[in-house]
Amino acid sequence: MSKLRIENVSRVFPPVHGGQPTRALEPTNIAVGDNDFVTILGPSGCGKSTLLRLVAGLDTPTTGQVLLDGRPVTGPGPDRGMVFQSYTLFPWLTVADNIAFGLREKGVPAAERTRIVDEWLTRVGLTAFARHYPKQLSGGMQQRTAIARALANNPAILLLDEPFGALDNQTRALMQELLLGIWERERKTVLFVTHDIEEAIFLATRVLVMTARPGRIKADVPITLPYPRHYTIKTSPEFSALKARLTEEIRAEAVLAAEGH
């Protein structure tokens, strides 16, 4: 059975100032298996973030429904952890308290909370920064904390909305490896939105390519590269072939997006 089912989900935004309504997302069907790492690849403005927000319950679909473990999504909840592109750590909490936020809301006892937080601090390599405030951290560290904060809550599925989009290339590569390492151990179901082709292939068991607005799934590409993946895989012929194929798919959409809007 699928972990996550997106059934006929569409999103139309109401018109602004008497203009046309915006069809952000055409009716879409996706089934995500348990433990899958699915990346959604598309040009900017293609509705991929809208799709993720619908899964998170931060937005309501115009038609259709999202089912997680067979239950319809009606609003945001701790079973769907999310990492945003913008830095959304709570600036008044230390790194450790940020990671503990969801556990505290859930009413996890203090001792248990400390144990889980320490564990996640170690996994994302921020033990030395536990008592730092977010603004004292680099962008990469902030996103590592955000990933730890989402996963400490033990969600059924992890949603990531271009989490490394604002980072420099070198940091981004390291963050991809860190996330992949965590996934290879935890085998969480992951939905990861990105516009970076290499990132999409390197991380995923499956890449969904989206069309330019109105958004629609254009291609469903399984990535059969073996895990654990080492960064050197990015220079392998298989990887290059996938990259060439996805580049073609996405280029056509990027051209459309650039012309049409």
Next chain:
Amino acid sequence: MKPLAPVSNTAKVLLGLAFFVLFFAGWAYATLGGYVSKTFLADPLTMLGDGRMLIVQYGFLTDIAVTIWRVVGGFILAALVAVPIGVLMGTYKPIEAFLEPFVSFARYLPASAFIPLLILWAGIGELQKLLVIFIGSVFQIVLMVAVTVGSVRRDLVEAALTLGARDTGIVARVLIPAAAPDIFEILRLVLGWAWTYVIVAELIGSSSGIGHMIIDSQALLATGQMIFGIIVIGVIGLVSDFLFKAANRALFPWSLA
């Protein structure tokens, strides 16, 4: 000088002091030099002498204490009422829609215009003075707190929602802590305005306080005493500002740039 280039700490303090020195020098030059009649403006030395006399002979320190208690008392009452209402308005849009028009209207009612009415209602005792401060501050705080809470970054709220926070969690552990430094800053600002209301309240129907001393001195044409009173208010304002800023730094270290 270059646009927006920073200034060193020493230079900052010295420059700030320099203007005070310049100001007093100009004042001394105009009065001691005989360019302004003593009837209208006392010179700095007379002012200091009058101040000494006020404190030593006329118990002016009691007046200062009474005025401080009135401002702080009325202001704390206003803050206790206004901050929770402001938080509720900023959080829940129906409450904002219900109260905002009235509060906006009430905000423009000058506190000083209420003084005759308040004397009628509450007499000329302490309650009346507290009410003037209260009316002058409460609506301002409500509106500014509501705006601050309402403009907390939406993505922080969304992040909390995906972490399982419910309504009370959002208010208590996201909106309030996020807005707290700004709420503190609002209180600092409004406390400054409260000082102008208290003096007006004391000018009319009062038998103690700094404002009362100033109006008494006017009858005697004692400009030195009047100016001393005004300067005392300024100094108290400076001190309270400093305390607020220090408290803000201590309470919210995370918000510092």
